[in-house]
Amino acid sequence: MSVLNPRRYLCHRATTPIRLDGRLDDPAWRDAPWTEDFVDIEGDAKPLPRHRTRAKMLWDDDFFYIGAELEEPNVWATLTEHDSIIFLDNDFEVFLDPDSDNHLYYELEVNALNTTWDLLLNRPYKDGGTPISHWEMKGVRTAVFVDGTLNNPLDTDRGWSVEIAIPWSAIMESKERPDALGRPPTPWKPDEGTTWRVNFSRVEWDVEVEGVRIRKVPNRPEHNWVWSPQEVIDMHRPEHWGYVQFTHAEPGQGAFVDDPSRPARAALHEAYYALHEHRRIHGAWPDSLREVLPNPGLPMRLHTTPSLFEVHCDCEYEDGSVHRWAIRQDALVWEVPL
């Protein structure tokens, strides 16, 4: 049986304005619950991160707000140019897949200098995706507060915090489509219960002090600490990202409604990885799913062409209705109308 058990977060409305200054001291933040403390990207297989990271989320008619707190004894950053490869510094990263289909998702990285990199992926790298780096998250506002001193190794810092406000109008590619004439879609915002796939990642490099400078220890890979564990060192597997559900309920009220398609998604992703592994070894898809997955979690049906496949999985929801979900060779997930 496959493991696909992403984190869940109920995102409440911000009832009072949030001042974007990097400090999470606005009254609105007080009532928003913290996420779980971040864990290693590989999950339980690895030790817990040595510094705590956690996040909060809120929303209103105009913005999706993210606040993050990163414990850090040595706050440093070097990159100042927008759309640099920010994770070459320590950073905080946001991943958003609004329609939970593994395609057309958003990435935003910010360092302690408040320098950002925003990009759109048409599909994951493993599926031949293109990083659309010249895409801009139009209207996004970010702010960083350093609780200590930036780039000063002579003292011990407490950490840094980040505030991000993403306008709904910046997220249009994976939702409303333009009309046939190519006119842009109108802005939108979530309804009660709208659920996005979201993950946060913190990249942390081992550093050493050289004189009055902080520098990376050469030849050490980075640490990746995340909210919802990815199981492997790859953020670009949206199926592992957490569920963020938007609600009008007051903080402390309301209940997260679980994704009824989760068992089907788990089975389909297990099939997807098994089929790709078979092709990697044998150069072709197998004739049947049984060859690569003798004991699937749910019954599934495989259809192939030389370069494409789709797998269908019927899944019974709690209300007794049956839904058919599907995955393709490029990881796109969708519901097949019955």
Added chain:
Amino acid sequence: MIATLALAWLGTAASEPREYLCFRTDTAPTIDGNLSDAAWSRAPWSEEFVDIEGDRRPKPRFRTRVKMLWDDRCLYIGADLEEPHVWATLTRRDSVIFEDNDFEVFLDPDGDNHRYYELELNANNTLWDLLLVKPYRDGGPAVFHWDFRRIRTAVHVDGTLNDPADTDRGWTLEIAIPWNDLYEHQRQLPQDDANPPTPWRPQEGATWRVNFSRVEWDATVRNGRYAKVPGRPEHNWVWSPQGVIDMHRPEKWGYVQFTSKSPVEATFVPDPSKQARQALMRFYELSHEFRKRHGRWPRSAREAGLRDARGLRVFITPSLFEAQLETRYPDGSTHIWAVTQDSRLFEVLR
């Protein structure tokens, strides 16, 4: 039904994509909208633009033509639009520019019908730039928040802008697109975030699919100002005719081939996969029509109604298809080309 199909055939088979040999220039043109730079004198004019539907429609009432050049840094485009009444209203970047009269550029550097660029420019030199992940017919989306980062554009009005009291000669424009603005088509695409692509430029003989379109509205004068005639659709005049009123069929765009050779030495080398591509795209169109009627994909070229594509192999699943066609190049080598249900064209590597 047969009549409809026959018409569809005419529409698809009537015209061949245009071809243009794009020469390298030692001196970059000054981007001021004026095509008087010495560099441009070396570049041939394209064919005059025709109606987007091709020969079925009358010739445009005003002449439009373009030139292209390239160097290590940029692709240069120059256009000349005859126009007795030059007008423009939009001034904000990323407005829907074709609501004004405009000039439009479409670029598909790898000719796969996916991930292509569009830019539109009006006589105010206001720009709309976007990237299409796939054509609209295949679900898109259009990425409106995509930007050419360091593009330079300029417009020169030969006459007076927004002044209906006189008759203008037209407007000319120049566009310089740095190769690195086409980040998504760097030859060495990154495998992950950590390996960004290196700067690039086309190699000798590289061939892109490119088209240009000019949107022209019927206009009148009202209260001393230009105004669109209400209720009239726009005219679409293009370099390489699309056959239908839809620019978002990259398979119809022209071929632009980059060369460092001199105009005397260089010749355009036709795309050896052209016939295979055209047969596959006809199958693509017929398959989608078939699915609309029958609720499923055709299982063969014959079932799709494609009769002149011997050797076309069809593979289907409930929502996907892949058609493959073996083709022989002039050098005698054989290649297999394929199209999928989302109109992506690719060579099957053996």
